[in-house]
Amino acid sequence: MITAAPDGVYRAARDLDxxxxxxxxxxxxxxxxxxxxxxxxxxxxxxxxxRVSDLFETAAAGDRADVEAQPWVALGERAGREIVFGAVGKVWKPTIEWRRVEPGDYADFEEPGWAKMAAAFVVHPYGARRSLLTYEARTACTDPVSTTRFGRYWTLVSPGVGIVLRGALRAVEAAAETGEGSTRGDES
Structure with missing residues (x-):
């Protein structure tokens, strides 16, 4: 539970760096x-x-160099409520191998050997001045070998991922509750 209006929580989640x-x-x-x-x-x-919002703003601006350098893509947004983003990679490798997949091709991407990751921040109103913020992530692998590799990787890294995500949620909460509406420390 975050003691801030849903719009402020949404802005803080979207501006999370x-x-x-x-x-x-x-x-x-x-x-x-x-x-x-x-x-x-x-x-x-x-x-x-x-920044989460960079995924959406870079795509909208059409800057090809920035877009192609970023493996994470904007998959959808319900303004004031939900932002969804995803990436395709071989995360189990010591140095992650990313595969840029455009948002329109993401759902149908099935090339063997990859993990498709999607994540979302969703803001739920809880009264006028309180909100519930959820973070949900899903991974689907494109073949059984990748599923096995990802499973071994996830067993090893999931505690660290939990630390990262709890830190992200705390950062959003702090920004929203202080009224910044931005985790960058400036007003947008």
Whole structure:
């Protein structure tokens, strides 16, 4: 339960920058994800931001360079209520191999060897000044071998993913309850 109106919670969820979340556990999880690249002496790629709204705004602006560099795509939005985004990747590899799939092709993508991930933030009104925010994620693999690989991977990483998602929900809650309506710290 978040003590903020649904519109403010929605704006905070949409403006969430995953790179703005900091806690010792969250930072440890993010550091661990880069270990395979560090061991191979490769640079650990960190984008300047990972804002949920960028997925929707970049797609709308049509900037091909930014669009193609981002594996996550905007899958749908019900303004003020729900945002859905997804990606296709081989997340079980030490360095994730992403496959850019355009939003219109996402649902029908079936090429063997991949995991299709979709996630959503949904805001539920709970009175006039309170809201329930849910985060839901689903993964569907495109063949039995990928399903097995993903299952082994998920067994290993699910505790870390839980830390990341709880951090994201707390960041949205803090932004919404302080009236910022944005997790970037500025007014949009």
């Amino acid at each position: 995953m790179l703005s979340i900091h806690s010792p556990l969250f930072d440890a999880v993010m550091w661990a994800r880069g270990v395979p690249d560090r061991v191979r002496r490769r640079p650990v790629a960190t984008p300047p931001s990972m």
